[in-house]
Amino acid sequence: xAKQYELNDxxxxxxxxxxxxxxxxxxxxxxxxxxxxxxxxxxxLTLADVVNHPATMDAKMGWHDKRIxxxxxxxxxxxxxxxxxxxxxxxxxxxxxxxxxxxxxxxAGTTLIDxxxxxxEIEPYYVKAEDKMGVxxxxxxxxxxxxxxxxxxxxxxxxVGYKDVNSNRSAINPVARNGRPGCxxxxxxxxxxxxxxxxxxxxxxxxxxxxxxxxxLRANAMALRVNHDETGKxxxxxxxxxxGVTHEQKARAVCVAGNVVETARILLNSESSLFPHxxxxxxxxxxxxxxxxxxxxxLAVMPKPVNFHRGARQTGVVYDEQGHNPERGFAxxxxxxxxxxxxWNVSATIGGWGPENSVFIENYTSLAGLFITGEDPPxxxxxxxxxxxxxxxxxLPVPVIEYRNHANTNAMREHAIDSSRQMYESLGxxxxxxxxxxxxxHNMGVARMSADPKDGVTNRWGQAHxxxxxxxxxxxxxxxxxxxxxxLTIVALAIRQAEHIAERMAQKEL
Amino acid sequence: MTELYTTxxxxxxxxxxFSGLAVTGTSFLRATAAWANTGDNEDLTHFARLxxxxxxxxxxxYAEAMAGVLSGFEANPETAGFLDRAEAALNAQQDEAWFxxxxxxxxxxxxxxxxxxxxxxxxxALRGSFYYHPAVWEHINYPGSSKEHGGxxxxxxxxxxxxxxxx
Ligand SMILES: Cc1cc2nc3c(=O)[nH]c(=O)nc-3n(C[C@H](O)[C@H](O)[C@H](O)COP(=O)(O)OP(=O)(O)OC[C@H]3O[C@@H](n4cnc5c(N)ncnc54)[C@H](O)[C@@H]3O)c2cc1C
Ligand code: SF4
Numbered sequence: 167x168a169k170q171y172e173l174n175d176x177x178x179x180x181x182x183x184x185x186x187x188x189x190x191x192x193x194x195x196x197x198x199x200x201x202x203x204x205x206x207x208x209x210x211l212t213l214a215d216v217v218n219h220p221a222t223m224d225a226k227m228g229w230h231d232k233r234i235x236x237x238x239x240x241x242x243x244x245x246x247x248x249x250x251x252x253x254x255x256x257x258x259x260x261x262x263x264x265x266x267x268x269x270x271x272x273x274a275g276t277t278l279i280d281x282x283x284x285x286x287e288i289e290p291y292y293v294k295a296e297d298k299m300g301v302x303x304x305x306x307x308x309x310x311x312x313x314x315x316x317x318x319x320x321x322x323x324x325x326v327g328y329k330d331v332n333s334n335r336s337a338i339n340p341v342a343r344n345g346r347p348g349c350x351x352x353x354x355x356x357x358x359x360x361x362x363x364x365x366x367x368x369x370x371x372x373x374x375x376x377x378x379x380x381x382x383l384r385a386n387a388m389a390l391r392v393n394h395d396e397t398g399k400x401x402x403x404x405x406x407x408x409x410g411v412t413h414e415q416k417a418r419a420v421c422v423a424g425n426v427v428e429t430a431r432i433l434l435n436s437e438s439s440l441f442p443h444x445x446x447x448x449x450x451x452x453x454x455x456x457x458x459x460x461x462x463x464x465l466a467v468m469p470k471p472v473n474f475h476r477g478a479r480q481t482g483v484v485y486d487e488q489g490h491n492p493e494r495g496f497a498x499x500x501x502x503x504x505x506x507x508x509x510w511n512v513s514a515t516i517g518g519w520g521p522e523n524s525v526f527i528e529n530y531t532s533l534a535g536l537f538i539t540g541e542d543p544p545x546x547x548x549x550x551x552x553x554x555x556x557x558x559x560x561x562l563p564v565p566v567i568e569y570r571n572h573a574n575t576n577a578m579r580e581h582a583i584d585s586s587r588q589m590y591e592s593l594g595x596x597x598x599x600x601x602x603x604x605x606x607x608h609n610m611g612v613a614r615m616s617a618d619p620k621d622g623v624t625n626r627w628g629q630a631h632x633x634x635x636x637x638x639x640x641x642x643x644x645x646x647x648x649x650x651x652x653x654l655t656i657v658a659l660a661i662r663q664a665e666h667i668a669e670r671m672a673q674k675e676l
Numbered sequence: 677m678t679e680l681y682t683t684x685x686x687x688x689x690x691x692x693x694f695s696g697l698a699v700t701g702t703s704f705l706r707a708t709a710a711w712a713n714t715g716d717n718e719d720l721t722h723f724a725r726l727x728x729x730x731x732x733x734x735x736x737x738y739a740e741a742m743a744g745v746l747s748g749f750e751a752n753p754e755t756a757g758f759l760d761r762a763e764a765a766l767n768a769q770q771d772e773a774w775f776x777x778x779x780x781x782x783x784x785x786x787x788x789x790x791x792x793x794x795x796x797x798x799x800x801a802l803r804g805s806f807y808y809h810p811a812v813w814e815h816i817n818y819p820g821s822s823k824e825h826g827g828x829x830x831x832x833x834x835x836x837x838x839x840x841x842x843x
Contacts, residue, residue, distance in 0.1 A: 218821035221808060314836040321839045350827030360823040470838045475818060477833035509818050510807035519727040519790075519799055520783070527807065528730055530816040593840070 168376040168383070171203050176416035178203045179667070180403045181423065182389040182432065185246020187640035187656045188423030189367030190298075193375035194664030200671065201380050203415055204372075205387040205405050207424075208243035211368065216358035220508055223357035232558045233427065235567035236458075238606030240425050244385055245368030247425060248653070249358045251607075252480035253337040253365060254503055255301045256650035257292050260285040261490055262498070262541070265646035268490055269497035269543070272574055276543040277455055281645040282617040282626040291658035299365040299657060300343050303334025307343065310336045313351065313477030318468060318534040319504035322589035323484045330485040337365040337654075338478055346370075353506070355479040384415075388560055391436040392420050392445055392636065400445070400636045406560055419635035419667065419676050422642075423660075426456065426609035429642045430550035431565045433613065433623075446613065446623050446630035446638075453550040455611040455622075456569055457647040460500055460540035460578045461604065463515050466590035467529040467597035474506035474533055487540075487585065488649050496577040498541025499649045502586065505537035516599050525597055534590060537603070538582040541649045542575050544611055571602070608652050613642035627666040628659060635676055639663060717742065719775035720759060723766070726783060727799060728806050730815060737811045744805030745798060758794040765789045 171178050181192040184206040192202045208227065215226060227243035227250070241247045261268045263285050266278040296304040303309050310333040312320070323331045338355070341348040349363040362369045375381035386408035393402045393414065402416040422429045430453040434444035444452055484502040491499065507515065509527050516523050526533060548570065552563035571579075583600030590598055616622025619631035628643045630636040639660050641652050648655065670676040717739065724738040742759075749755040766774035769785045777785070789795050806812060813820055822828060 216823075218823050221804065311834060313833050317834065317836050317839055350829045351833040352823050352827035353833075354822070472836060473832060476822075476828035476831065509813065509816060510804060513728070513803050513807050514800075519786075521729055524728045524730055527728075527812075527816060530818055 169201070169379055169381060171201065171382050171415075173413055174416050175201075176401070177201060177418055178415070179419045179421065180205060180415050180417040181421045181639070182403060183246060183423035183425065183428070183640065184244050184367055184372060184383065185241070185423060185425060185640070186248050186367060186653045187660050188246070188421065189371035189375070190657050190660035191421050191423065191637075191639040191664050192381060193371040194661050195667060196375040196378040196381040198664070198668045199378070199380055200668060202375065202382070204375075204381065204383045205389050205403060205415070206244050206383060206385050207388040208241065208246075208385065210244040210383070210385045211249075211358070213360060213362055213369070216360040218352065218354040218357065218360070220354070220357045220510070227358065231560070232556070232564050233567060234553060234556070234564055236569045236604065236606055238425075238427060238567070238609060240606070240609070243368075244372060244383065245366045248366040249368060250356050251653060252355055252505070253478075254480050254483065254651045255296070255299060255335050255337045255654040256483065256501065258285070258648035258650060258655055259488065262646065262648040263288070265498070265541075272497055272543050272572070275545050275547065276572065277546050278543055279614075279616055279621050279645050282615050288655070288658055288662070291662045292654065294661050295654055295657040298370075298661070299337040299654070300339050300346075301334075301654070302336045302338070302340050303332070308340045309333045310338065310340050310478065310481045311349070311351070313474070313481050313504070313506075314472050315474035315477065315506045315534055316482040316504045318472055318593065319482055319484075319502075319536055319589075322534075322593050323502070325592035326585070326588045328484050328486040331482065333482040335483060336478070336481060339363045349478055351477040353475055353477055353479065356507075389424070389432055390560065390562060392422070392432060393436070394438065394440065394445070394633070396440070398440055398633055400633055419637065421637040421639040421663075423638070423640040425640055426612050426642050427550050427565050427567060429638060429640055430612045431552065431562065434552050435563060441632075446632050446636055448632050449620050449623060451614065451621070451623050453612050454546045454548075455544035455614055456548045456550055456567070457542045457544050457610040457644065458569055458606055459542045459608040459610075459647055459649070460538060460571075460575045460582070461608070462538035462579045462582055462601060463505065463535065463603040464538070464583060464586035464590070464598070464600040465512060465516065465526055465533055465535045466595035466599075467526065468532045468534050468590070469594040469596060471531045472534050473531050474535060475508070475530075477506070479507070480505050480537065487582070494581055496574045496581065497543065498574070498578070500538055500540025500578055500582050501650055502582065503537045503539065505535050506533075507535065515603060516601070526599060529597070534595075536586055538579060538586070539608065539649065539651055540575075540578045540582065542647045543572050544614075544646060545572060550612055608641070608647075610641040610644040610647050610652055613638040614645045615643050616645060628663045629666070637663060637667070719766070719773070720763060722775060722782075723762070723786070724802055724806065726779075726786060727802060730812070732815050733812060737809055738806070741802055741806035741809055745801040748801055748805075749797075755797055758797055761794050762789065762798055765792070
């Protein structure tokens with residue numbers, strides 16, 4: 167039933183990217199009978215392509231185009247990074263949508279603003295997103311099964327007095343639902359789920375959109391720039407196919423969801439005499455305010471076997487530290503989430519060499535682990551820009567990624583590591599390591615929503631302040647980072663955006 | 677984190693792809709054979725052991741992992757010769773060959789070169805080829821792929837029994 171559209175068909179909405187944001191907005195539009203062409207730079211895998219070997223899967227689905235600066239562990243494949251993600255899906259908290267009002271401006275370097283939407287406005291879309299993604303503990307879905315690693319995590323959390331800990335909020339089916347099976351605890355979630363128990367747009371949003379007859383996925387199609395007419399309206403997207411041939415797909419409107427770095431690059435690379443600094447960039451804010459969360463990992467050698475390699479990579483969250491509680495010495499809050507990784511990744515996470523590193527792998531079957539995610543204030547100097555001379559294999563300017571942890575972020579991480587150490591030591595851990603995990607999994611900002619067009623790139627619907635038929639549909643929209651993992655919020659915003667686009671079309675405004 | 681740390685991490689992650697693939701590639705097998713036959717790489721084999729020490733893992737495994745690094749490096753003009761440079765940099769630090777000094781001196785010689793770009797490259801690639809090596813997995817009781825066994829749903833994903841409290 168998958169449809170094919172003509173390149174000069176300017177009635178279609180072109181969506182760039184088929185990850186969490188792109189495939190969701192595309193499917194939501196297609197469900198409403200709106201025609202969509204989705205351009206995806208990566209190829210389309212099937213579940214049979216998924217093997218339990220991280221390096222092999224990284225070669226098949228990882229993003230390896232040239233980049234300069236901080237690393238991002240993201241994907242280039244149909245489904246985007248939802249192929250690699252862990253599936254933890256907390257909602258942002260009410261105060262996190264009012265970050266500037268709640269925290270104040272932390273210092274001269276931070277650029278905090280409030281979101282132009284409130285928790286109340288997004289809440290109904292959280293409900294829809296949780297249903298779509300099958301979030302455990304919502305919509306009658308049971309809690310996720312308690313893995314060995316989670317059981318250690320929970321017991322340790324209770325020992326140090328944490329109370330708000332459970333194994334809900336995972337977009338991995340605990341039991342079969344919506345045509346997808348329950349999790350078999352295969353445990354290589356970061357390398358693609360071989361049975362499709364974990365929500366990934368490859369086998370949820372994309373086929374659902376295709377079934378409507380209003381959607382065409384073009385895989386191996388790398389978007390290069392967005393074109394516009396003399397009035398400043400977007401008119402089409404130029405892309406390169408797998409043979410290196412360049413085409414332009416005409417468009418009624420364009421939604422960009424390339425996962426932050428690519429979203430910024432596309433907008434910046436679409437400069438013209440009308441928009442000399444790139445599309446949607448009259449504020450100069452495109453690429454700025456790049457946020458990655460307070461990230462960290464803690465690993466502990468427990469006195470007896472845990473076998474954390476058995477079971478889903480991430481199950482369960484401690485929420486006790488997620489509030490804004492300035493007595494701790496930082497603004498915003500964090501969550502602790504049980505996590506397990508493969509031996510190589512244990513070594514790489516700890517870094518360095520010698521027995522300080524190898525003792526953790528020597529005791530691999532006794533390891534327990536957790537992951538830290540917390541609020542990360544925006545700063546103008548944390549940004550994505552284009553290299554002035556270097557070009558990649560597609561002839562695109564190489565993106566330059568500049569990100570440093572803010573002092574608030576470092577203080578929060580230290581607090582979180584201290585809490586983690588206490589947790590594991592309360593159960594007799596014999597070795598402990600805690601530190602940064604600078605892998606760029608959670609990417610936010612760079613085209614943020616703002617009430618005042620001077621402060622950001624998009625309005626409360628993710629529509630460019632400058633260009634009414636240009637939308638941003640990924641984590642680039644986030645006005646601030648919140649503390650929890652971003653994808654549920656990306657999906658909720660995409661559902662809401664599709665509704666807005668359909669309404670504008672019905673009003674003949676698009 | 678410092679720029680250096682970030683850069684090093686990038687390299688480690690980037691090197692994963694080729695080092696992991698090298699484990700199955702024919703160039704790896706050829707390099708392994710060449711390495712094993714010459715028998716004069718015991719210093720670099722020992723170097724690998726000091727980087728990732730595991731008493732129960734045989735020298736041959738370290739040698740193979742280093743051969744994997746070598747084959748990956750030789751295929752890339754940017755990294756070709758890195759192992760020779762490491763060897764030379766270690767040997768240049770004392771009158772005798774690095775391999776012949778005591779272990780404490782060997783370790784401090786490594787510390788003296790650990791900020792070099794070639795060292796970061798070797799460390800990252802070795803981390804990949806060594807910790808993906810089947811013999812290392814066997815040593816640490818890590819079974820690898822599980823999908824063909826139906827995962828761990830019925831094989832102990834929740835079998836922990838020593839915890840003091842259960843809720
Ligand atoms: C290991 C790991 C674990 C994670 N775990 C969690 C978690 O537990 N919870 C959570 O909320 N989040 C998690 N995340 C983050 C989550 O994966 C992302 O938030 C989410 O996938 C972002 O969605 P997106 O649509 O912005 O980008 P992506 O999902 O990355 O999709 C972007 C797509 O756009 C394509 N693209 C980019 N540029 C172009 C172009 N120029 N032309 C055409 N196509 C293009 C890419 O190929 C890609 O397919 C995790 C991430 C990682 C790496
Ligand atoms: S643990 Fe569950 S979600 Fe993760 S890969 Fe396995 S079956 Fe899929």
